[in-house]
Amino acid sequence: MTLESARPDVPRLTHMYRAMLRIRAVENTLARIFADGEVPGFIHLSIGQEAVAVGVASAMAEGDTLATTHRGHGHVLARGLDLDGFFKEIMGRAGGICRGRGGSMHVADMTLGIIGANGIVGAGIPIALGSALALKTRATGGIAAALFGDGAMAEGVLHESLNLAALQRLPLLFVCENNGWSEFSRTERQFAAPLAKLATAFGIVHEAVDGNDVLAVAAAAEAAVAALRAGQGPRVLECRTHRTRGHFEGDAQKYRDAAELQAGIDGDAVLRTATALRNAAVEEEALTALHKEVETEVAAALQRARSDAWPRFEEAFADVYTLQEA
Ligand SMILES: Cc1ncc(C[n+]2csc(CCOP(=O)(O)OP(=O)(O)O)c2C)c(N)n1
Ligand SMILES: [Mg+2]
Numbered sequence: 028m029t030l031e032s033a034r035p036d037v038p039r040l041t042h043m044y045r046a047m048l049r050i051r052a053v054e055n056t057l058a059r060i061f062a063d064g065e066v067p068g069f070i071h072l073s074i075g076q077e078a079v080a081v082g083v084a085s086a087m088a089e090g091d092t093l094a095t096t097h098r099g100h101g102h103v104l105a106r107g108l109d110l111d112g113f114f115k116e117i118m119g120r121a122g123g124i125c126r127g128r129g130g131s132m133h134v135a136d137m138t139l140g141i142i143g144a145n146g147i148v149g150a151g152i153p154i155a156l157g158s159a160l161a162l163k164t165r166a167t168g169g170i171a172a173a174l175f176g177d178g179a180m181a182e183g184v185l186h187e188s189l190n191l192a193a194l195q196r197l198p199l200l201f202v203c204e205n206n207g208w209s210e211f212s213r214t215e216r217q218f219a220a221p222l223a224k225l226a227t228a229f230g231i232v233h234e235a236v237d238g239n240d241v242l243a244v245a246a247a248a249e250a251a252v253a254a255l256r257a258g259q260g261p262r263v264l265e266c267r268t269h270r271t272r273g274h275f276e277g278d279a280q281k282y283r284d285a286a287e288l289q290a291g292i293d294g295d296a297v298l299r300t301a302t303a304l305r306n307a308a309v310e311e312e313a314l315t316a317l318h319k320e321v322e323t324e325v326a327a328a329l330q331r332a333r334s335d336a337w338p339r340f341e342e343a344f345a346d347v348y349t350l351q352e353a
């Protein structure tokens with residue numbers, strides 16, 4: 028199933044398009060307010076990669092868990108994180124989903140099974156592995172998803188986690204968002220083998236998809252999740268995608284050539300989805316209305332975050348374990 032070949036289920040594709048647009052609008056807003064100095068800390072935007080977030084989320088259900096990376100805004104929003112709690116968290120406000128203590132790279136919401144973003148490359152993978160073990164042990168029928176970038180391919184913790192997941196036949200979906208870059212280095216300079224071979228070494232089924240095609244990602248993720256729920260052991264889903272922005276906001280991207288940047292813009296996941304909807308006879312006015320609706324929702328959430336209180340200084344040590352002097 029691909030965007031260009033399939034006759035899409037229009038309501039479903041419209042729903043996915045809206046979810047992608049919403050992530051895009053949130054991150055465009057973040058780019059702007061970060062440049063204006065309104066965001067404490069660092070942010071890594073996933074603009075260009077929204078189809079992975081929405082495609083994978085569409086295959087997940089209540090009770091499933093997800094661990095993500097430093098570039099995880101799209102993943103948590105696609106899993107249903109509250110937009111107000113999200114904005115307030117990124118802006119360090121008291122009403123943030125983690126009370127403003129985590130910020131962009133530490134967003135979590137246990138009530139939704141979002142077991143954390145993570146600033147350490149590859150570090151979300153063993154957390155998802157533990158979650159998959161818990162889900163299997165408790166026989167809940169749930170699955171865990173570990174989102175990671177191509178940079179994690181070179182991390183030993185991925186190799187160890189593949190091994191344990193295979194040995195224990197865990198319901199763990201390894202999702203690699205392969206955008207071809209790990210900071211300022213190409214994937215080939217980081218890892219000596221393709222991910223497919225690494226997965227095969229552990230006897231794990233690997234599938235690669237066009238990560239800018241939300242229908243292709245969704246179809247592959249659904250098939251993989253069905254296999255996980257049937258107890259067939261872990262799967263690896265590699266989504267080839269494109270990071271439109273720099274590694275972090277403020278990165279001038281001198282290491283990328285203009286042709287590559289242009290190719291990313293031409294194959295943009297959101298634009299391709301809009302084209303598929305137009306080809307399926309969705310009216311231009313309907314698409315414009317969707318854009319407006321999303322922009323209004325995001326602008327309102329930003330305003331509420333701006334007027335939210337800062338955390339109180341006295342609370343800085345709450346929930347922090349300390350050793351008591353004898
Ligand atoms: C263990 C570890 N090593 C290095 C870094 C510095 N670092 C932060 S992001 C990043 C690149 C990650 O690339 P990738 O996993 O492909 O994710 P992407 O940024 O492309 O989404 C690196 C090396 C880190 N955070 N953690
Ligand atoms: Mg990468």
